[in-house]
Amino acid sequence: MKPDDKRIWEKLTDDNDRWRKKRKGKEDYQTINAVIDGNTTKILSGLQTRGIIGTITGTIASGKESGVFLAKLGSKGKAICDDLSVGSPIVIKVFRTSTLNFKKIQQYISGDIRFRKYSKKTRNVVKLWVEKEYRNLHRSNSAGVNVPKPILVKGNVLLMELIGIEGFPSPLLKVVPQEATENTMTAILAQIKILYQKASLIHADLSPYNILIKNSVPYLIDMSQSVTTSHPKAKEFLERDLNNILFYFSTKGVNSPATETIFNDITMNELNSD
Numbered sequence: 001m002k003p004d005d006k007r008i009w010e011k012l013t014d015d016n017d018r019w020r021k022k023r024k025g026k027e028d029y030q031t032i033n034a035v036i037d038g039n040t041t042k043i044l045s046g047l048q049t050r051g052i053i054g055t056i057t058g059t060i061a062s063g064k065e066s067g068v069f070l071a072k073l074g075s076k077g078k079a080i081c082d083d084l085s086v087g088s089p090i091v092i093k094v095f096r097t098s099t100l101n102f103k104k105i106q107q108y109i110s111g112d113i114r115f116r117k118y119s120k121k122t123r124n125v126v127k128l129w130v131e132k133e134y135r136n137l138h139r140s141n142s143a144g145v146n147v148p149k150p151i152l153v154k155g156n157v158l159l160m161e162l163i164g165i166e167g168f169p170s171p172l173l174k175v176v177p178q179e180a181t182e183n184t185m186t187a188i189l190a191q192i193k194i195l196y197q198k199a200s201l202i203h204a205d206l207s208p209y210n211i212l213i214k215n216s217v218p219y220l221i222d223m224s225q226s227v228t229t230s231h232p233k234a235k236e237f238l239e240r241d242l243n244n245i246l247f248y249f250s251t252k253g254v255n256s257p258a259t260e261t262i263f264n265d266i267t268m269n270e271l272n273s274d
């Protein structure tokens with residue numbers, strides 16, 4: 001990070017936050033350096049000046065393709081997302097434009113009727129990828145699926161509701177194996193069915209790494225790659241999602257049904273006939 005960007009970043013963040021204090025250490029700075037480039041710093045700074053976000057209070061996660069930060073909602077942010085109050089904890093997902101795998105992305109964009117007219121220029125693809133996650137979250141949320149409520153997208157930055165308790169992010173299913181019960185499995189399969197039938201979407205990267213557990217309730221996250229049910233590979237993606245989930249629960253000793261049975265139920269039995 002250049003000295004100027006570092007100064008702006010320091011203004012954006014709040015060292016006294018209790019989450020930051022708990023996590024403070026090398027990890028924060030490594031993530032920031034890897035994820036936040038000059039352009040992203042400007043976007044975040046602009047969002048803060050406009051009152052959409054308040055201070056950035058810490059780092060939640062750092063992946064190969066994104067960095068996820070914790071922040072507070074600003075007063076103008078509340079105007080965009082009426083359900084949340086000013087100062088409530090939100091998540092900032094920053095997509096790392098330099099490490100995005102364009103080849104992988106293509107298959108989820110082409111074939112999705114919503115993105116038929118997209119341009120193949122690099123910058124556009126990144127913007128589209130972020131926009132796609134926003135739209136997928138919005139569509140899922142409106143259909144009643146448990147997902148973080150999206151707030152806003154700007155360049156490579158996506159703001160959304162924090163899935164967490166008292167400002168602390170909820171854990172991934174992967175790290176709370178004690179939650180891998182039959183009830184949780186049934187609840188996840190029910191979410192996949194609502195997603196399919198009410199939102200006409202398939203997650204397409206579902207695994208215990210993309211499900212958060214809050215008060216024993218599953219929330220689906222990470223939806224850039226999610227596609228409409230009319231995508232040519234829809235069947236393959238749904239099968240893969242189901243295999244991942246059913247296999248995981250079977251390794252935890254849960255008596256899991258066959259993929260085909262669940263696949264047929266999701267695609268053929270209407271929700272309200274359950």
Ligand SMILES: Nc1ncnc2c1ncn2[C@@H]1O[C@H](COP(=O)(O)OP(=O)(O)OP(=O)(O)O)[C@@H](O)[C@H]1O
Pocket residue numbers: 060061062063064065066068091093148160161162163164169170172209210212221222223
């Ligand atoms: N809305 C949210 N509330 C709480 N935690 C979140 C939220 N969104 C993301 N996270 C956390 O940030 C991590 C990374 O987010 P996400 O899965 O969307 O990004 P990613 O690019 O796929 O990263 P990775 O490659 O690590 O999976 C998640 O595993 C989760 O721990």
Ligand SMILES: [Mg+2]
Pocket residue numbers: 209210222
């Ligand atoms: Mg993920």
